[in-house]
Amino acid sequence: MSVIDEVKQKTDIAEIIGQYATLKKAGKNLTALCPFHSEKHPSFFVYPEQQSWHCFGACNTGGDVLSFIMRKESMDFGEALRLLADRVGVVLPSRAERDDKKEEKEEYYKVNEAAALYYNNLLINSPGAEKARAYVENRGFSNQTVSDFQLGFSLDRWEELKKYLADKGYSEETMLAAGLLIQTDDGKTHDRFRGKLMFPIRDSRGRTIGFGARVLDDSLPKYVNSPQTPTFDKSSILYSIDRAASTIRKQDMAIIMEGYMDVITAHQNGITNAVASMGTAVTESQVNTLKRLSKNLVLALDADAAGEEAMLRGVGYENILNAEIRVVVMPEGKDPDDVIRQDTATWQELVTGAIPIVDYTFDMVISRLDLTTARDKSLAVDRLLPIVAEIKDPIRQAHYMQKLAGVVKVGMNTLEAALNRLKPAPVRRKTPERKPAVAPAVRSYLSSQLEEDCLTLLLQYPELKSGEEELPPDYFEISENREIYLVWQINDDTVNIKESLDPALHEHYDKIVSKEFPSNNTIEKRNFEYRRNLEEKYLRNMIAKAQESGKPNEEIIQYISRLKDIQSQRKLSPREARR
Ligand SMILES: [Zn+2]
Numbered sequence: 001m002s003v004i005d006e007v008k009q010k011t012d013i014a015e016i017i018g019q020y021a022t023l024k025k026a027g028k029n030l031t032a033l034c035p036f037h038s039e040k041h042p043s044f045f046v047y048p049e050q051q052s053w054h055c056f057g058a059c060n061t062g063g064d065v066l067s068f069i070m071r072k073e074s075m076d077f078g079e080a081l082r083l084l085a086d087r088v089g090v091v092l093p094s095r096a097e098r099d100d101k102k103e104e105k106e107e108y109y110k111v112n113e114a115a116a117l118y119y120n121n122l123l124i125n126s127p128g129a130e131k132a133r134a135y136v137e138n139r140g141f142s143n144q145t146v147s148d149f150q151l152g153f154s155l156d157r158w159e160e161l162k163k164y165l166a167d168k169g170y171s172e173e174t175m176l177a178a179g180l181l182i183q184t185d186d187g188k189t190h191d192r193f194r195g196k197l198m199f200p201i202r203d204s205r206g207r208t209i210g211f212g213a214r215v216l217d218d219s220l221p222k223y224v225n226s227p228q229t230p231t232f233d234k235s236s237i238l239y240s241i242d243r244a245a246s247t248i249r250k251q252d253m254a255i256i257m258e259g260y261m262d263v264i265t266a267h268q269n270g271i272t273n274a275v276a277s278m279g280t281a282v283t284e285s286q287v288n289t290l291k292r293l294s295k296n297l298v299l300a301l302d303a304d305a306a307g308e309e310a311m312l313r314g315v316g317y318e319n320i321l322n323a324e325i326r327v328v329v330m331p332e333g334k335d336p337d338d339v340i341r342q343d344t345a346t347w348q349e350l351v352t353g354a355i356p357i358v359d360y361t362f363d364m365v366i367s368r369l370d371l372t373t374a375r376d377k378s379l380a381v382d383r384l385l386p387i388v389a390e391i392k393d394p395i396r397q398a399h400y401m402q403k404l405a406g407v408v409k410v411g412m413n414t415l416e417a418a419l420n421r422l423k424p425a426p427v428r429r430k431t432p433e434r435k436p437a438v439a440p441a442v443r444s445y446l447s448s449q450l451e452e453d454c455l456t457l458l459l460q461y462p463e464l465k466s467g468e469e470e471l472p473p474d475y476f477e478i479s480e481n482r483e484i485y486l487v488w489q490i491n492d493d494t495v496n497i498k499e500s501l502d503p504a505l506h507e508h509y510d511k512i513v514s515k516e517f518p519s520n521n522t523i524e525k526r527n528f529e530y531r532r533n534l535e536e537k538y539l540r541n542m543i544a545k546a547q548e549s550g551k552p553n554e555e556i557i558q559y560i561s562r563l564k565d566i567q568s569q570r571k572l573s574p575r576e577a578r579r
Contacts, residue, residue, distance in 0.1 A: 002507045002508050002511070003085070003090055003091075003092055003093075003504055003507065004081065004480050004504060004505070004507075004508055005447070006090050007081060007084050007085045007088060007090050007092075008051070008064070008065065008066075010088035010089075010090065011065055011084050011087070011088055012048075012051075013046060013048065013051045013052070013053065013064070013065040013068070014030055014046055014048050016065055016068065016069070016084070017030075017032075017035075017046050017053060017065075017068060020035045020072055021033065021034075021035040021044065023046060024042075026045065026549065027548065028048070028049065029045055029046060029047050029048065029548060029549065030045065030046040030048065031044060031045050031046070031549070032044045032046070034055045034057055034058075034059060035072060036055060036059050036071060036072070037055070037057060037058040037059055039057050039058070043055055043056045043057035043549075043551055044056075044057070044059075045545065045548075045549045045551070047545065047548075051064060051065060052064050052477065053065075053068055054542075054545050054549075056546060056549060056551040056552075056553050056556075057553075060553070060555055061474065062477075062545075063477060063479060063482075064477070064478060064479050065084065066080050066081060066084070066479035066480070067479045067482070069083060069084065070479070076502075077479060077480070077483045077502055077505070078502030078503075078504060078505075080479075081502070081504050082504075085504075092503075092504045093503040093504055093506070094503070101230070104177075104230060105230055105231050107174055107178075108174070108177065108178040108209075108229060108230060108231045109207040109208060109209065109231060111165060111170050111174050111175060111178045111180065112178055112180070112200070112208040112209060112210060112211070112231070113207075113208040114165060114168055114170070115161060115165065115180055115208075115211070116150050116152060116198075116200035116208050116211075117150075118152070118161060118164055118165075119152025119153055119154055119161075119193075119198040119200075119211075120146075120147075120150045120151065120152040120198075120200075121152075122152060122153045122154070122155060123136070123146065123151055123152045123153035123197075123198070124146070126153065126155065128153075128155050128156070129153040129155075131216050132153040132197050132216055133153075135197060135216055136151065136197070139261065139265075140265070140268075140341060141264060141265075141268065142268060144268075145264060145267070145268045148243070148267070149199065149200075149240075149243075149264055149267075150200050151197065151198065151199060151264075152197075152198035152199075152200065153196070153197060153198060154191065154193040154194055154195065154196050154198055154213065155194070155195065156194050156195030157191070157194065158190040158191060158194070159190055159191060160191060161175075161180060161181075161191045161193070162175060162180075162181060162189065162190065162191055165180070172189055175189075176189055177229060177230070178226075178229055178231070179192065179210055179211075179226040179227045179229045179232060180192055180193075180226075192224075192226075193211060193213045193224070195215075195216065196213035196214055196215055196216065196224070197213065197214045197215075197216060198211055198212075198213050199211060199212040199213065199214070199239070199260045201225075201226070201232070201237060201239055201278075202240075202241075202242045203231075203237070203241070203242065204241045204242055204245055204289070205242065205496065206242040207231075209226075209229075209231040209232045209237070210225065210226030210229065210231065210232035210237075211225065211226050212224075212225050212226075212239070212260055212278075213225070214260075225278065234278045235278075235283045235285050235286075236283065236285040236286060236289065237278050237286075238256075238275040238276065238277065238278075238286050238289060238290070239260055239263055239275060239276040239277075239278060240263045240264075240267065240274065240275050240276065241275050241289070243267060243272065244267075244272060244273055244274060244275050245293055247272040247273040248273045248275075248290070248293040248294050249293045249294060249462065249463060251273050251294075252294045252296050253273055253294055253296040253297075253298060254273055254274075254275060254290045254293060254294050254296070254297050254298070255271070255273055255274045255275070255298045255299075255300050255328075255351065256274075256275060256276070256277055256282060256286075256290075256297060256298070256299050256300065256301070257274055257275070257276045257277075257300050257301070257336050258276060258277065258300075258301050258302050258335070258336075259276055259335075259337070260276060261337050262274070262276060262300070262335060262336040262337045262340075263275060263276045265336070265337045265340050265341055266336065266340055269340050269341075269344050269347075270344065271340065271344070271347065274300075274336075275290075281313065282299070282313070282317065284316070284317070284320065287317045287320050287321065288320065288514075291320065291321055291460070292459070292460065292462060293462070295321050295322070295323040296323065297317075297321065297323075297325045297326070298325070298326045298327070298328060298351060298354050299314075299325060299326070299327045299328065299357065300327075300328040300330070300336045300350075300351075301327075302330065302335045314327075314357035314358070314361065315357070315358065315387055315390040315391055316390060318357065318391070319390070319391075319392045322516065324356050324357070324396075325356070325357045326354035326355060326356055326357065327354055327355055327356075327357050327360040328350050328351055328353075328354045329350070329353070329354070329355065329360065330350070358387065358388070358391070358396075358400055359403075361384070361387055362384060362400075362403065362404075362407065365380060365383045365384055366380060366407060371407065371408060371409075377408040377409075377410065380404075380407065380408050381404065381408055381410070381415070381418065384404055385404065385415070385418055385419060385422060386422060388400045388401055388404060388419070389419055389422045401415055401416070401419065447478060448477065448478050448481065448537075450530070450533055450534055450537055451475075451476050451477070451478055451481040451534065452481065452511075452512050452515070453515075453530060454471075454530040454531070454534050455476075455481060455484055455485060455488070455512050456512050456513065456515045457523070457526055457527055457530060458485075458488055459484075459488065459497070459512065459513045460513065461523050461527075464523065464527055465488075470489060471485070471531060471534065471535075473485055473486055473489075474538065475534045475535060475537075475538045476534075477538065477541065480505055480508050483501070483502075483505060484497070484501065484505065484508070484509060484512065487500045487501055497509070498510075498513075532566060532569075535562075535566065536563065536566050539559045539560075539562055539563040539566075540563065542555075542556060542559050543556060543559055543560055543563065
């Protein structure tokens with residue numbers, strides 16, 4: 001149960017509203033003169049069974065206990081929730097805590113941005129950056145690219161950046177926490193990046209969160225990054241996501257490359273849906289970020305051991321995406337940077353010919369084995385069967401079972417027996433939980449699967465935002481769902497939605513955004529059905545409430561005719577009516 005559910009469960013709407021209005025019994029419901037508008041005859045009702053309220057008079061609106069408090073006390077969602085939580089003794093994630101952290105982060109963005117400007121200026125103008133400029137030119141990067149990606153250079157001295165930023169008013173503490181300085185054992189600090197080509201790294205909102213840095217000679221390591229900081233989490237960052245997001249959405253495809261150089265070359269040559277994972281393996285959190293922009297992911301990794309490692313995890317990522325991941329097969333010994341610089345047409349062909357990651361993994365494993373020998377057949381099964389076992393989609397799994405049987409020339413029965421041995425044993429049914437001697441008083445609170453499903457779809461497919469008439473927020477009768485919907489309406493970038501929400505809503509948001517759908521219908525069709533069902537649910541609910549209260553008004557009469565329309569539409573297309 002989320003903290004919000006807990007608050008709602010412990011709160012009695014009649015008791016709360018009773019503090020603002022004199023409630024009288026009206027059948028199983030309660031009625032009062034509306035606390036929001038002035039009236040002589042009561043048109044305000046409270047429905048204890050649903051834990052909701054409605055005014056059929058001038059307000060013609062309603063909701064749950066949270067929306068009542070928000071309206072009555074002129075509070076936002078978080079404030080209203082806190083007021084109720086305090087009453088019932090539920091502890092919520094603190095907003096002050098979040099505000100402090102937010103301020104701290106703002107400071108790190110600012111200091112990193114200042115450093116990026118400083119490094120960029122050095123690369124363009126400093127006599128000391130001659131070698132870096134030669135390197136950039138040799139790579140074929142244009143001046144425009146240098147400025148687009150704000151490439152830079154750090155001088156090979158100990159305290160240049162530190163002095164520069166101190167002059168700008170930044171404290172040593174901030175520079176250190178933002179990862180720009182290193183502290184030695186004796187407590188002294190100096191610049192982290194020295195004599196390197198600098199790549200500012202930004203988040204999806206374009207804020208500078210850290211740096212990648214490359215040496216300009218043959219020394220090792222070739223690259224160093226900012227350390228883990230409150231703004232720089234290597235496992236979730238995608239280089240150039242700020243520049244690539246809109247193309248990824250538009251083209252419905254993201255290309256994941258390995259290095260900064262690959263991505264910069266790609267963008268300079270018009271391939272602007274390319275991003276880079278930070279380091280070798282693609283992470284789950286990166287896949288989750290991209291999933292919100294497109295489910296169509298193409299890996300263009302160097303065909304070395306690191307790339308292979310990432311590919312072996314591919315099926316897990318496919319399960320997250322609920323879609324197939326494809327791999328661009330690079331020509332022997334080449335990386336994307338080489339290919340794109342040579343000729344973008346060849347690159348496009350390679351992308352078009354990208355093969356499913358499982359097929360790629362098959363090829364990779366088999367190419368090293370001699371399948372005429374019994375030992376290698378067994379090795380092939382050992383390596384590939386666990387990957388096939390991981391595939392959730394039964395049709396695709398069957399396809400690869402057949403492929404594996406064909407490759408190793410072993411009967412399907414043998415393979416299937418082996419597959420079953422790999423599957424986890426079915427969970428034994430637990431002995432029924434003993435009921436507590438005294439059942440706690442549980443108050444029902446409203447939740448709505450339909451509202452949540454509708455939100456899941458909107459959050460997972462940002463493209464649904466454009467082109468359609470927006471739903472009236474009132475259709476979301478649960479305050480927390482309406483809150484998420486309202487924030488979704490005003491945020492173009494889904495990545496920002498969570499940050500804009502009160503922290504008490506994060507749990508609810510996470511649950512909704514990460515829900516898996518069976519993919520047996522197109523997005524458009526599901527969206528159409530959800531919208532219609534949501535409207536129908538709202539209309540039915542309003543009509544029922546009005547009838548119970550004996551207060552049908554002008555609006556309700558319209559609702560009834562609208563509901564009839566929907567029902568006759570359903571009759572016309574019985575196939576669509578089936579859910
Ligand atoms: Zn009213």
